[in-house]
Amino acid sequence: MSDKPHVLVLGGNFAGLGAAQEIRKHAGDAVDITLIDRKHYLLFIPNIPADVFGNRDPAHNQRLDLFPVLDEDGIDFVQGEIQAIDVDSREVTYTPSERPGAATQRMHYDYLVIALGNRLAYDRIEGFAEYGDSVSDLYLGNRLRKKLWEGGYQGGPIAIGSARFHQGDGAKGLAPYPGGSIPEALAACEGPPVEMMLSAATYLSRTGQGGPDKITVFTPAEMIAEDAGDKVVGQLLETASGMGFNYVNNAEDVTRVTSEGVELANGQTLEAELKIIFPDWVAHDCLRDLPISDSEGFIVTDLLMRNPQYPEVFAAGDAAAVTVPKLGAIGHQQCEIVGRQIAHAVGRMSEAAANTPLRPVVYCIGDMGDNQAFYIRSNSWFGGDTQVLKMGHMPFLLKMQYKNLFFRTRGKMPEWGLDFSQLVAERLAS
Numbered sequence: 001m002s003d004k005p006h007v008l009v010l011g012g013n014f015a016g017l018g019a020a021q022e023i024r025k026h027a028g029d030a031v032d033i034t035l036i037d038r039k040h041y042l043l044f045i046p047n048i049p050a051d052v053f054g055n056r057d058p059a060h061n062q063r064l065d066l067f068p069v070l071d072e073d074g075i076d077f078v079q080g081e082i083q084a085i086d087v088d089s090r091e092v093t094y095t096p097s098e099r100p101g102a103a104t105q106r107m108h109y110d111y112l113v114i115a116l117g118n119r120l121a122y123d124r125i126e127g128f129a130e131y132g133d134s135v136s137d138l139y140l141g142n143r144l145r146k147k148l149w150e151g152g153y154q155g156g157p158i159a160i161g162s163a164r165f166h167q168g169d170g171a172k173g174l175a176p177y178p179g180g181s182i183p184e185a186l187a188a189c190e191g192p193p194v195e196m197m198l199s200a201a202t203y204l205s206r207t208g209q210g211g212p213d214k215i216t217v218f219t220p221a222e223m224i225a226e227d228a229g230d231k232v233v234g235q236l237l238e239t240a241s242g243m244g245f246n247y248v249n250n251a252e253d254v255t256r257v258t259s260e261g262v263e264l265a266n267g268q269t270l271e272a273e274l275k276i277i278f279p280d281w282v283a284h285d286c287l288r289d290l291p292i293s294d295s296e297g298f299i300v301t302d303l304l305m306r307n308p309q310y311p312e313v314f315a316a317g318d319a320a321a322v323t324v325p326k327l328g329a330i331g332h333q334q335c336e337i338v339g340r341q342i343a344h345a346v347g348r349m350s351e352a353a354a355n356t357p358l359r360p361v362v363y364c365i366g367d368m369g370d371n372q373a374f375y376i377r378s379n380s381w382f383g384g385d386t387q388v389l390k391m392g393h394m395p396f397l398l399k400m401q402y403k404n405l406f407f408r409t410r411g412k413m414p415e416w417g418l419d420f421s422q423l424v425a426e427r428l429a430s
Helices: 014-030 045-053 066-071 138-149 191-206 230-243 328-345 393-408 417-428
Strands: 006-010 032-037 041-043 063-065 076-086 091-096 105-108 111-114 158-162 215-218 246-248 254-257 261-264 269-271 274-278 313-315 362-369 372-378 387-392
Touching: 006 014, 014 032, 014 066, 014 111, 014 328, 032 066, 041 066, 045 138, 045 191, 045 362, 045 393, 063 066, 066 076, 111 328, 138 274, 158 191, 158 261, 191 215, 191 230, 191 274, 191 362, 191 372, 230 246, 230 372, 230 387, 254 274, 261 274, 313 328, 328 362, 362 393, 372 393, 372 417, 387 393, 387 417, 393 417
Parallel strands: 006 032, 006 111, 032 076, 111 313, 158 215, 158 274, 215 246
Antiparallel strands: 041 063, 076 091, 091 105, 254 261, 261 269, 362 372, 372 387
16 A cells, blocks of 8 residues: 555545646645545536537536546546545545445545535425426436427526525635635525526527517526626626516525426515526535534635645535635636645645635636627626626637537646636637
8 A cells, every 4th residue: 555645535526626636736646646426427517508508418518537537647536425524533434336235435535625516405495396497417407408499398488596505604704805805695606597598598589489588587696696796797787688688686595486487585476487596505414514614514724725623624616615606717726726735735846836825716608699608707706806798709619618628638727728718708809
């Protein structure tokens, strides 16, 4: 058995894969790395809506097999379901999930990276199973695709929006920008509702079933997509209002989904044939009530993504309390930090090079249909001074090519990727 420090990464989607690759990149052969995930593939969630509205089965297009990707970097992979974490004994309990009936196993770590994402709490929304739709995975995406393209949808009104997010207290007191903070969010991530709103309008027009006036978008917050900044949201709402969309803010929460529509906690009922809902994003049960978890089960870290009480424990992506909104671009920033921190811990990087704290930036590209998309780059919600919104064909090209490049590079996006996207979307497109 190797005497190198053992890094155990929990989770194999964007944050888990990204963290494992960044650790190998910066720490090199100084560590052994094992990644555990319940499934054997990465699900490329952001491009599921484009397949749904393009009448393509996302199961054929949005999966990246983890085995060969991790093997290239000498990272061991275990397909298993995490059952428990003991941070005092530095041990993780898991059940191999390749076939039912497996015996529970334990694995020791020297460094732990928790990147398990979240549990989407559709099961907490009364009536969703019978009457709701969404695009957060292959099953739900395909179910909605078949409704839209195989005769299930009859052309009635559409309601699109978010249930309330329960954030937890794990990021209180952190200031990523001078005078800023990690804000309180009532919705986990509202780029997807905006994307679905605009894409659904294009679908209605293309199929001759109407226009934006059939669509109501709702938010539990004072303002939809508030993480994008008031200037950007103001532009989006002005555009949406001019197109004829209906907008409901301060919905508070989704109380119930019925065959007739969506009942909101503020007392309103939205008539709708299609109910496209984004639920509360909650922590996995195995993360709750741990010494490293906050009031809602998200992992407490500082801005170097380390737990203050257990510095050998890191978190990245949606499982981290500091990740607000729950957005892939912020998870990507965190993976780089985790990789550098562990490289420093094992003597492969200087403290000065490793200790660059998280300064979250919201990057969001959402499909609008007709080969167009919106592009957002903003840090104002956290105390920064940047808010950028662009719309058109160039952001759509960036969104589609990002996925193609991600698959070609097996998740190892070039360091110049974000700079290039910014140049194309903000300079060349203009």
